[in-house]
Amino acid sequence: MEKIVLPEIENFHQLDVYIQNAGYEAAKSAFTQTTNQIIDTVKKSGLRGRGGAAFSAGLKWSFMPKNNDKPKYLCVNGDESEPGSFKDRQILERNPHQLIEGTIIACYAIGAKSAYIYVRGEYHKWIKLLQKALDDAYEKGFVGEKMKETFGTDFSCNIYVHKGAGAYICGEESSLMNSIEGQRGYPRVKPPFPAQNGLWGNPTTINNVETITNIPPIIKKGWEWFSAIGEPKHPGTILFGVSGHVNNPGVFELPSGTLLTDIIYKYAGGVIGGKKIKCVIPGGSSMPPLRGDKLEGVKMDAESLKAVGSAIGTGGIMVMDEDTDLVRVLARIAKFYYHESCGQCTPCREGTGWMLKILNRLVRGEGTSKDLDLLITIAKNIEGNTICALGDAAAWPVKFMIARFREEFEAVVKDEVSLEPKNKVHSMRHTANPIAPVQV
Amino acid sequence: MEFKFSEENLQKIELVLKKYPTKQAAVMPVLYIAQEQNGWISKEVMVETASILEMNEEDVFGVVTFYTMYHKKEMGKYHIQVCTNVSCMLRGGYQIYDAVKEKLGLDNGDVSNDKKFSLEEVECMGSCGTAPMIAVNEDYFENLDKEKALQILDSLN
Ligand SMILES: Cc1cc2nc3c(=O)[nH]c(=O)nc-3n(C[C@H](O)[C@H](O)[C@H](O)COP(=O)(O)O)c2cc1C
Ligand code: SF4
Ligand code: FES
Numbered sequence: 001m002e003k004i005v006l007p008e009i010e011n012f013h014q015l016d017v018y019i020q021n022a023g024y025e026a027a028k029s030a031f032t033q034t035t036n037q038i039i040d041t042v043k044k045s046g047l048r049g050r051g052g053a054a055f056s057a058g059l060k061w062s063f064m065p066k067n068n069d070k071p072k073y074l075c076v077n078g079d080e081s082e083p084g085s086f087k088d089r090q091i092l093e094r095n096p097h098q099l100i101e102g103t104i105i106a107c108y109a110i111g112a113k114s115a116y117i118y119v120r121g122e123y124h125k126w127i128k129l130l131q132k133a134l135d136d137a138y139e140k141g142f143v144g145e146k147m148k149e150t151f152g153t154d155f156s157c158n159i160y161v162h163k164g165a166g167a168y169i170c171g172e173e174s175s176l177m178n179s180i181e182g183q184r185g186y187p188r189v190k191p192p193f194p195a196q197n198g199l200w201g202n203p204t205t206i207n208n209v210e211t212i213t214n215i216p217p218i219i220k221k222g223w224e225w226f227s228a229i230g231e232p233k234h235p236g237t238i239l240f241g242v243s244g245h246v247n248n249p250g251v252f253e254l255p256s257g258t259l260l261t262d263i264i265y266k267y268a269g270g271v272i273g274g275k276k277i278k279c280v281i282p283g284g285s286s287m288p289p290l291r292g293d294k295l296e297g298v299k300m301d302a303e304s305l306k307a308v309g310s311a312i313g314t315g316g317i318m319v320m321d322e323d324t325d326l327v328r329v330l331a332r333i334a335k336f337y338y339h340e341s342c343g344q345c346t347p348c349r350e351g352t353g354w355m356l357k358i359l360n361r362l363v364r365g366e367g368t369s370k371d372l373d374l375l376i377t378i379a380k381n382i383e384g385n386t387i388c389a390l391g392d393a394a395a396w397p398v399k400f401m402i403a404r405f406r407e408e409f410e411a412v413v414k415d416e417v418s419l420e421p422k423n424k425v426h427s428m429r430h431t432a433n434p435i436a437p438v439q440v
Numbered sequence: 441m442e443f444k445f446s447e448e449n450l451q452k453i454e455l456v457l458k459k460y461p462t463k464q465a466a467v468m469p470v471l472y473i474a475q476e477q478n479g480w481i482s483k484e485v486m487v488e489t490a491s492i493l494e495m496n497e498e499d500v501f502g503v504v505t506f507y508t509m510y511h512k513k514e515m516g517k518y519h520i521q522v523c524t525n526v527s528c529m530l531r532g533g534y535q536i537y538d539a540v541k542e543k544l545g546l547d548n549g550d551v552s553n554d555k556k557f558s559l560e561e562v563e564c565m566g567s568c569g570t571a572p573m574i575a576v577n578e579d580y581f582e583n584l585d586k587e588k589a590l591q592i593l594d595s596l597n
Binding site: 071080081082083084085086089120121122123124125160162163164165166167168179180181182183184185200241242243244245249250251281285316318320324328329332333336339340342 | 459460461462464465466467468469471472493495499502503506507508509510524525526527529530531562563564565566567568569570571575578579580
């Protein structure tokens with residue numbers, strides 16, 4: 001199977017090797033086309049965003065206003081902080097020039113003169129690698145003022161790397177823009193959407209690193225070629241990052257729609273010690289977990305995963321064997337969202353804290369069966385009631401993990417409601433009724 | 441303690457400012473430059489940053505407190521970050537974290553008396569496929585177990 005995003009060519013990250021392999025020729029051909037033609041090609045290719053929501057890239061580009069004097073911007077999202085996701089890092093390391101070339105083409109298509117590639121702050125090493133590639137591309141005249149001459153066009157754009165500083169929420173598109181503007185990374189209320197009101201109030205498009213890296217091959221080989229790879233409704237290859245209890249964890253570039261069991265057993269080497277699988281989270285920690293006994297026939301693309309009650313997310317596949325303590329896993333996931341909630345919306349700020357406290361109580365063996373319903377109630381009260389999707393991301397794992405693995409949770413809770421003082425803190429059900437001594 | 445950017449860093453800031461249409465947008469990179477020079481973000485650093493970028497001091501303070509990678513106090517020469525998120529946890533992240541805590545005698549957020557080490561339990565670092573991991577300052581160490589992690593600590597001096 002051909003690799004589109006991570007070609008297996010030695011030293012492909014180096015500019016001269018990239019050029020030897022027809023590098024920057026897609027950009028050259030893009031400049032001979034109109035912007036509408038390019039947007040049309042990307043639309044028809046069926047390319048969908050690889051940052052989590054799987055939204056059509058071409059459609060997103062077409063939302064950018066055409067007759068508007070305001071400066072336009074492109075943001076490329078390399079925040080990659082979703083637990084279980086470690087794929088964009090591979091692109092920064094092994095194929096930075098294709099990312100840069102894709103960025104140039106995207107800028108041209110949407111009319112942006114500046115692009116910011118936002119990379120999470122912890123990726124010091126990969127930021128340096130990307131910056132080195134970018135410096136080389138500038139020097140050779142592929143980016144910046146000199147590209148006019150190189151490509152024989154009157155278009156030029158600049159690309160800048162912006163380093164994050166340890167906030168997961170900055171992967172959310174509007175938070176990312178606030179972060180670039182030099183503010184606290186609070187998500188913005190939408191609408192207005194970025195295409196109308198993005199960076200500094202100007203029309204802005206934001207795409208994931210992997211999404212943008214797919215652009216040069218699509219321009220080079222045409223939408224027909226791309227749309228024929230993998231599942232027709234979500235075509236192309238996807239970088240699947242497999243982690244957890246497998247023998248050979250790592251990133252595998254495979255056609256969309258590849259069987260989840262094939263990814264785990266054929267590519268990731270199967271489960272350590274030949275154990276059974278209890279649970280798989282298929283798209284990063286925010287996505288609903290799947291039961292190990294329900295993996296047969298599950299295909300890895302947006303539509304197929306939706307059909308089985310989960311989502312493709314970032315393609316980060318976390319595998320948990322039969323001995324995994326899912327109560328602890330869920331408590332750890334809850335801790336993450338509690339830590340990362342930006343605190344703007346009450347349901348998210350308070351709810352993530354409550355869920356964590358209750359789950360920790362379960363881990364300590366002090367939970368009751370009513371806690372399980374309480375957790376689901378809290379999750380449902382967060383979901384859909386917040387400014388950004390972090391609220392949903394925090395609610396889903398709780399809601400679905402308990403629903404799908406109820407027996408695991410039942411096994412650690414007591415039946416009765418214990419009204420010992422330490423148990424009633426943060427439990428909403430007591431607020432309506434004064435605490436009366438209850439015989440247990 | 442007073443803080444002024446070095447000449448060299450002032451030149452770096454000039455370059456950073458060229459990347460953005462507003463001065464405020466440079467606050468994150470400028471704070472990184474300050475942290476490199478000063479080791480952490482003190483009140484004086486924030487005041488100086490605000491003055492250079494023509495920002496309100498409160499806004500700089502707001503940025504510093506929002507992001508975990510700006511140190512609000514002096515950290516150890518070696519800042520040890522242990523990931524305990526799910527993919528690491530499944531492969532022994534907590535065993536490493538507990539062993540490191542015990543060896544250094546530090547809890548999350550602590551700095552050792554001799555200022556050699558500081559410890560932080562961190563969220564997913566993007567090393568899930570090479571888990572478990574620790575980071576020492578800017579460097580990642582991956583595919584670890586407890587013994588290897590402790591060896592890394594031993595090698596730092
Ligand atoms: C809490 C949160 C965190 C996110 N983190 C990331 C991220 O790290 N990288 C990313 O590309 N998208 C992330 N997203 C999705 C972005 O908001 C956005 O949809 C995406 O970057 C668009 O790119 P795409 O259409 O190419 O997928 C996150 C969303 C939310 C709600
Ligand atoms: S949902 Fe959570 S993270 Fe998103 S804006 Fe609201 S409080 Fe912040
Ligand atoms: S969970 Fe530790 S690096 Fe991702």
